[in-house]
Structures are given as C-alpha cells and as structure tokens.
Amino acid sequence: MSKVKQLHELQEIDLDIEHKNETLTQIKSRLGKDDDLISARLALDTARKRLAELEHQQRTAEWGVDDIGKKIAHEEKKLYDGSVKNPRELMSLQQEVEHLKEQHKQQEEQLLNLMLEVDAAQQDAARQSSELEEMDKAWHENQNQLSKEQAEIETELAALEQKREALVEQVDTAGLRTYEEIRKARQGLAVAKVVQGRCQGCRISLPMSDQQRARIGHELARCSNCGRILYMD
Ligand SMILES: [Zn+2]
Numbered sequence: 001m002s003k004v005k006q007l008h009e010l011q012e013i014d015l016d017i018e019h020k021n022e023t024l025t026q027i028k029s030r031l032g033k034d035d036d037l038i039s040a041r042l043a044l045d046t047a048r049k050r051l052a053e054l055e056h057q058q059r060t061a062e063w064g065v066d067d068i069g070k071k072i073a074h075e076e077k078k079l080y081d082g083s084v085k086n087p088r089e090l091m092s093l094q095q096e097v098e099h100l101k102e103q104h105k106q107q108e109e110q111l112l113n114l115m116l117e118v119d120a121a122q123q124d125a126a127r128q129s130s131e132l133e134e135m136d137k138a139w140h141e142n143q144n145q146l147s148k149e150q151a152e153i154e155t156e157l158a159a160l161e162q163k164r165e166a167l168v169e170q171v172d173t174a175g176l177r178t179y180e181e182i183r184k185a186r187q188g189l190a191v192a193k194v195v196q197g198r199c200q201g202c203r204i205s206l207p208m209s210d211q212q213r214a215r216i217g218h219e220l221a222r223c224s225n226c227g228r229i230l231y232m233d
Pocket of ligand 1: 192199200201202203204223224225226227228
C-alpha cells in the first residue's frame with residue numbers, strides 16, 4: 001500500500017472514530033437523565049395530596065350536614081310533641097328550626113360542590129398516574145436501547161482503535177507527523193482526494209504538476225492552496 005493510501009485509510013478510521021465518539025457523548029448525556037419523569041412524579045404527588053385534602057373536606061362537610069340534620073330533628077320533635085307550650089318559646093323554637101334548615105341547605109350545597117371537586121380531582125390523579133406509568137415504561141425502554149447502543153459503539157470503537165494501531169505501525173514517522181499536523185490545522189481532514197483535477201479539500205483546480213505528483217504517489221504531494229495531502233485512487 002502506498003504511503004498516501006495508508007494515510008487516507010488512517011483518515012477514514014479517524015473520521016469514523018470521531019463520529020462514533022460524538023454519538024457516544026450524545027448517548028451518555030441522555031443516559032440516566034430523567035428530569036421529565038421526576039417532574040411528572042412531583043405533579044402526581046401534588047394531585048394526590050389535593051385529592052386527599054378535598055376528601056377530608058368532604059368528610060367534614062358530611063358530618064356537618066349530618067349534625068345539623070340531627071339537630072333539626074331534635075328541635076322539630078320539641079316543636080310538635082307538645083313539650084313546649086309557651087307561645088313565645090314556640091315562636092323562638094320555630095325560628096331556630098328555620099334558621100337550622102337554612103344552614104342545612106347551604107351546607108348541603110357546599111357538600112355537593114365538594115363532591116364535584118373530589119370527582120374531578122380523582123379523575124385528574126388517575127389520568128396523571130396512567131400517564132406517568134406510560135412515561136416510565138417508555139423511559140426504561142429508551143434507556144435500555146441507549147445502553148445497548150452504547151455497548152455496540154464501544155465495541156466498534158475498540159475494534160477501530162486496534163485497526164488504527166496496526167495501521168500506524170506501518171506508516172513512517174515523518175508521514176504520520178505531517179498527517180497529524182495537517183489534521184489539527186484543517187479540522188480533521190488532512191488527506192484530500194483529487195477528483196477531476198480538483199482538490200476536494202479546498203475545491204481549487206490543481207496545477208498539472210501537483211496532479212502528476214499525486215498520481216505517482218512516491219512522495220506525499222500537498223495541495224499548493226490548502227496544504228492537504230493529495231490522494232488519487
Ligand atoms: Zn486543497
């Protein structure tokens with residue numbers, strides 16, 4: 001294999017390694033990231049607390065309605081069983097019963113509203129709970145998939161590193177140094193193909209002399225414009 005062909009192959013490996021490392025970084029940044037799940041859990045927690053609070057209010061309201069109901073029955077009994085005979089007392093008792101009945105009506109209305117709120121809160125909590133369950137399931141599937149991809153890429157990277165090492169052993173030191181220097185200066189692309197007389201690194205038309213040197217391939221021919229190593233298939 002010619003020196004330049006070796007360097008071109010090295011570049012293919014390096015680009016592949018670079019690309020895979022970028023993918024790996026992306027995967028790692030997504031692994032274990034569960035912010036959405038945490039906020040969904042917090043929201044469900046809040047919804048459940050609100051439901052519990054409303055249910056508590058409903059029970060209290062039910063007791064209240066019950067109490068007044070008993071009080072009314074008690075006072076009405078007194079009103080009709082003849083135990084109170086004084087007309088003024090009877091009148092006052094009558095007013096008391098009416099007052100209690102008004103209160104009873106109001107509290108029943110409040111209770112009804114609370115029952116509606118409890119119902120809505122129950123539906124809300126149930127919906128959030130099933131959404132969280134779905135999210136959790138999807139998250140675990142996604143994490144498993146990411147872990148699998150990570151393992152695959154790591155295996156591929158290890159193989160590429162081995163391939164690179166083996167190739168580097170064959171490349172002469174000076175050529176390798178030139179390659180690394182240009183790679184650094186030219187954002188990873190040190191070897192440029194020559195296609196239809198143009199350097200594919202910087203796209204200029206190459207003088208015949210450059211093209212010829214690239215074709216012969218004994219020594220490393222460099223593009224006189226961008227300085228990349230020229231490579232012809
Ligand atoms: Zn060039």
